[in-house]
Amino acid sequence: MFRSVPAGCDMTNARSLHHPSSVAPMAVLSTARLALRELRLDDAEVVAGYRNDPAVSAMQDWPLPYTVDHYIERFNRRGGGHLDLAAGTNLGIEVDGVLVGDVYVQCNDGIAELGWTLSTPAQGHGYATEAAAAVVEWLVRHHDAHRFHASLHPDNVASARVCEAIGMAFEALTRLNFPGRNGWEDDLHYAMTRADWETWVSRPRNRPDVVRLVELGPHNSSTYRRLTTHRSQERLVAPMWASYEHALFPEIIDGAPVVPWMRGIEADGEPAGFVMLADVTEHHPEPYLWRLLIDRSHQRRGIGEAALALVADRLRGDGHRTLMTSWVDGPGSPRPFYERLGFVPTGDIDDGEIVGRVTL
Template sequence: MLKPHHPIRTQRLTLRPFTPADLDPLHAFQSLPEVARYLYWEPRDLEQVRQALETKITQSALLEEGQALALAVELTATGELIGDAVLFWHSRLHRSGEIGYLFHPDHHGRGYATEAAQALLELGFDGLDLHRITGRLDGRNTASARVLERAGMRREAHLVENEMVKGEWTDEVIYAILQREWRARR
């Protein structure tokens, strides 16, 4: 069980639960084609973002396996919402989880996604005592692969044309790190 103390602060970021006030800034990047390019969904209109946000607002703790912890990512210096981070708790028995993140393109290339990913790994390993955490991505998304590598994860699998996404076969790449590896890196 994980009920994080909010907000979670990193060097430059604040990770916190989503609120209804996040609708417009969340829509500002979830509506962009370049953001949705490698995701299962198309760019979202305001109503679709509203529905997704309603779900995110309820995802503020991990009480049992199968749940997700959704966190809004702000620049601490300005309070601007720049991203969306998530930690999934897949299995209590196997102590496994997964991380994910999504950032406004205006903030790409500055290390924010890596910083948020490292905060998610810390939550999973130290807060939930997970044994293994993965990150999955579209094989074409090389920028996201670099984020996971910088966060300390290793590439474990490249599944060729294993999913039909938006009408085309896509590859999936899986990264992972074990708790003992994470602790050794710190």
């Protein structure tokens, strides 16, 4: 079992395993920014350095302190640098010739387990995502892998986001399943099949030509109900079933129930998101952006921004001059998105969320 710490791939230099043996040298996999290679004996000090960093080792299970001798023993036990997918191996991640981390991969009978470790200065640049995506493609193209999975600490949001970025989806939370340094811990599991990966890499990534707000009714409500965010975003965005429930049974604010106004978001004819306002009433004089959800397969296409522009047009047409919303702070927070659109924090906190307002 392996836990992870926090693009297209040029496969022309990849060399498949020699058969029947599963042990063979591996040529470099090159991506836009990275080189992935077999680890060497002279990498010992670098690897020990970042594995001893508390920020890197906090949610891992390797021995501490992690010494050069630990690295050498493990290096020799795993074949002296030769790739053995069946036993599991680590590929070094290089940026401009400098080793900054490694990717773990084990593959048996077409089922691959992945993990990644990056030095602290290398985190936050997308290197783990780029490296993991390259390894997945290599395993699909050259080793007929049909399933991929990763396990991680439930608090490891950064690694969860890497899993999601390469196409994996949350599969399970197993309770007290992982032998951590301080006792048994919960374990978070992400996975995807080869078909899932093929769907993910072929999804549309361009900005859509046409974004529309569509009325919801019996003909399409179940379709929009199936829209989902990434699992790591669930603490930031309510799921569709909750939005439907809150629209059906709205809360009472200032002595009156909130009046929902909701629309599906369609991108080039395909259901891609959902938006819901708390509409203006006698008791609620200012419109409030209650929900905004973009499906995991349609994110980073500018759809949310386009949908809010349509909402703003509707509100301006009704004579409104401001729109309020609120967001959760923390890793992955939508705050940068809202501030880019002109929302400014009011200084108020509502149920732990930062309240913001934009002038239309």
